Amino acid sequence: MYNDCLRLAGLEKKPLKGLLTNGKVYVKKDESGVEVLLEKGYGEKLNGEVEFSPWETLYLVGEGWLEVFDEKTGEKLGFEKLVEIFSREDRSVWSKYLVYRDLRSRGYVVKKGFGQGVDFRVYERGAYGKEAAKILVYSVFEGEPIPIKNLISLLDSARNMKKDVVIGVIERRGEVVYYALSTFNL
Known part of the structure; x- marks a missing residue:
């Protein structure tokens, strides 16, 4: 099912690349596959980028549709690290x-x-x-x-x-x- 979802979303070869900036995750609007996710109700368009909420980010990372990198260090952030970062801002x-x-x-x-x-x-x-x-x-x-x-x-x-x-x-x-x-x- 996972591969079917990726194929439908146009993301079969690679997940989207997101940047964590000031506690929020952004993906460039022109990145391949992001339009399909927008149509399916993920993210919000903002100034040429798509912003994902913390729970959307966690869901997409958990499903393998999104990889998140720290804007400052370039480090790839795993699911647990993202939970830790997002929990600092919102305990719930x-x-x-x-x-x-x-x-x-x-x-x-x-x-x-x-x-x-x-x-x-x-x-x-x-x-x-x-x-x-x-x-x-x-x-x-x-x-x-x-x-x-x-x-x-x-x-x-x-x-x-x-x-x-x-x-x-x-x-x-x-x-x-x-x-x-x-x-x-x-």
Whole structure:
């Protein structure tokens, strides 16, 4: 399956080369194969380059689609080193990666969330680029408390935007279980 994905993405011969600059990973927009990844919902175009989020980077490195080099030293950075670097900036990068990886493996396009603890916007299969994301995902480790007022605020905002809210709970073994949230009046 891995080789099929690489062939489809036009990356069969070599992975994309990314540079880690100030905690962010960039790939030149004209590099072979990057357009296919953009079409599949990976990365964001910025001034002739494509920027990948930390969890996208970890996913693509883990799948063999991306190699990341330190801009200052030229050193190739492995998966574990990238986790260490990204965790300095965002302590929840590991939980976000686990949920991101799980959603991607289920065939969803996953983009960065916005405010109120929303980690991701999730597009229905086949809807990316055609419709807005319909699902907002909030990721949390099993046993981690979530203030109820945060959930109520999130649900109110989501209802106003006509979106569904899902909590991705990462179990101790690293598996992700999803719970849909909704409101009702008695």
